[in-house]
Amino acid sequence: MLRAITEAVLREHCASPVERATPVKAHELAYEILGTNLSRWVLRPEVLRLVAEHDQRLSWSDLEAHWTQPPELPTSSGACWVLFAQKDYPWLRPGFALPLEWRKASQHSPLFPASLCQTAD
Numbered sequence: 273m274l275r276a277i278t279e280a281v282l283r284e285h286c287a288s289p290v291e292r293a294t295p296v297k298a299h300e301l302a303y304e305i306l307g308t309n310l311s312r313w314v315l316r317p318e319v320l321r322l323v324a325e326h327d328q329r330l331s332w333s334d335l336e337a338h339w340t341q342p343p344e345l346p347t348s349s350g351a352c353w354v355l356f357a358q359k360d361y362p363w364l365r366p367g368f369a370l371p372l373e374w375r376k377a378s379q380h381s382p383l384f385p386a387s388l389c390q391t392a393d
Contacts, residue, residue, distance in 0.1 A: 274340060276383050277305075277306065277310075277383075280354055281305065282360075282361050282364075283361075285300075285301050285305050285343075286301070286361035286362065286363035286364055287360070287361055287362070287363075287365070288317060288362070288363075289362055290318060290319065290363055292360040293318070293319055293322055293363060294322065295323070295325045295329065296320045297322075297327060298315075298319050298320075298322035298323045298326065298363075299323050299326035300324075301315070301319070301363065301388070302319075302320070302323045302339075303323075304314065305366070308338070309343075310370075311323070311366050312338070312339070312342070312343045313343060313369070313371075314356075314363070314364050314365060314368050314370075315363060315364060316362075316363060316364065316365050317340075319363050320339045320340065321339070321340065323339050324336045324338075324339040327339070331373035335347065345369065345371055346371050346373060348373065350373050350374040350375055350376075351371060351372070351373045351374075352371075352372050352373075352374070353369040353370065353371050353372070354369065354370050354372060355356055355367065355368075355369050356368055356369070380392060
């Protein structure tokens with residue numbers, strides 16, 4: 273189960289120089305900490321290549337395109353994109369978009385901050 277991405281989590285897993293990234297650490301971050309969907313949006317391409325490298329070592333080579341191709345922004349009704357800029361975490365892109373989709377009468381993710389849920393309501 274994915275956990276909330278807090279500043280403490282980012283500091284622990286994304287604050288070291290990207291040159292120290294290893295395939296094992298990148299794989300752990302992508303699969304266990306951030307999750308495979310979020311990782312594709314926020315991790316630097318060089319970190320994603322390390323994830324793909326580790327997947328190949330595990331004979332998961334069919335996932336390489338998942339990590340090396342950029343995700344597509346959704347264009348359905350209710351879709352919007354939140355833009356982020358950051359400079360504190362070398363493993364993350366300096367800027368990225370995260371897709372959100374507003375759906376009437378659906379529950380909010382328990383990982384969303386309360387203020388975002390209030391805005392959505």
